[in-house]
Amino acid sequence: MSRKTPSGKTASRKTSFRRTARWAPAAGLAALALTATACGGDDGATVQGVKLIEKGALTSCTHLPYPPFQSEDKKTGKVVGFDVDVIDLVAKRLGVTQKVVDTPFETMKTGSALNAGKCDIQMGGMTIKPDRTRFMDVSDPYFDATQSLMAKKGSGVRSLDDVKAKKLKLGSQASTTGEEFVRGKGFDPRSFDNSNAELDGLRTGQVAVIVQDDPVVRGWLKDPANSSFELVANLNTGEQYGMWMRKGHNPALVKLTNQVIAQARSDGSYKRIYEKWIGPMPPAAGGGS
Structure with a gap:
């Protein structure tokens, strides 16, 4: 993070x-x-x-x-x-x-x-x-942690492979293990300074998918303002805090x-x-x- x-x-x-x-x-x-x-x-x-x-x-x-x-x-x-x-x-x-x-x-x-x-x-x-x-x-x-992908409902994304195949722009939070993970998978994500900026990037269409710690994504999805988005995939990175x-x-x-x-x-x-x-x-x- x-x-x-x-x-x-x-x-x-x-x-x-x-x-x-x-x-x-x-x-x-x-x-x-x-x-x-x-x-x-x-x-x-x-x-x-x-x-x-x-x-x-x-x-x-x-x-x-x-x-x-x-x-x-x-x-x-x-x-x-x-x-x-x-x-x-x-x-x-x-x-x-x-x-x-x-x-x-x-x-x-x-x-x-x-x-x-x-x-x-x-x-x-x-x-x-x-x-x-x-x-x-x-x-x-x-705390045992995983990463998750968040995207608009109906995106058809269920994995990082889908993000690559559909040529969708991926967003990440700067200097996080999630960002490191997707870079290691060959992605060049748009990097946002903090989690709020990353979420705003998704909301405003600057990126189509974002990677973030799973509990953070689940917290965002409790907010009615994010009802048009969903958790589309879990990435088990074996992280512990x-x-x-x-x-x-x-x-x-x-x-x-x-x-x-x-x-x-x-x-x-x-x-x-x-x-x-x-x-x-x-x-x-x-x-x-």
Whole structure:
């Protein structure tokens, strides 16, 4: 997944505020070279062995919008979503509140946002990939993901082969694993900066088909405004999402996050969050990954 917005905007879960990835090795190496200021300031704290950049808060980076994983509630201005609820469980275990920082995805995928002390943990449907684990620590998988194709009803599309055979223009979200997947299949998709722009591209006919994370597509199709479109195909890419932390810096937070994910799966919390934001949970989704 991916998205691009102005950096530096923050929001408490309690307050209002204004969210995957063409890999750039050089950027990743530069990210490692950054010296972090996260816990060196007077505002930092250590709770249960976990280093926090701000006292009383677990600060999370994400890139908005990316419903149902995170987006800004139009009525309250709060950042809400599947990932937000999972990180809230971690914050609750620490006895603090979650604070969300809206961050360009480019600074998230390289680890530079973490290294620069912008946040303690990163969320946002970020696929676990070897190139990312070189520069960041990652939690155990918390979500099994697939990609889906969305098109206008009656398009006759049921696969990527159909898109190619019909010579239809395919759209994708920039820097996402979905975009990487279709490029690997020989497509040259039109790349949109964020998920909203990608959806608008489909609505306005700039593209005939789009590829996006399956839960995102299913969320869009719940909106009556998208009633003329449908999910036309699933692409099982074997992806799993993880929560990301600064490399070698906060092992206690990695351990705690894994404990929280495991407990949520066993005590029913995960199921409640899943069904709140995604829908009926497949039996396999509740177990370990």
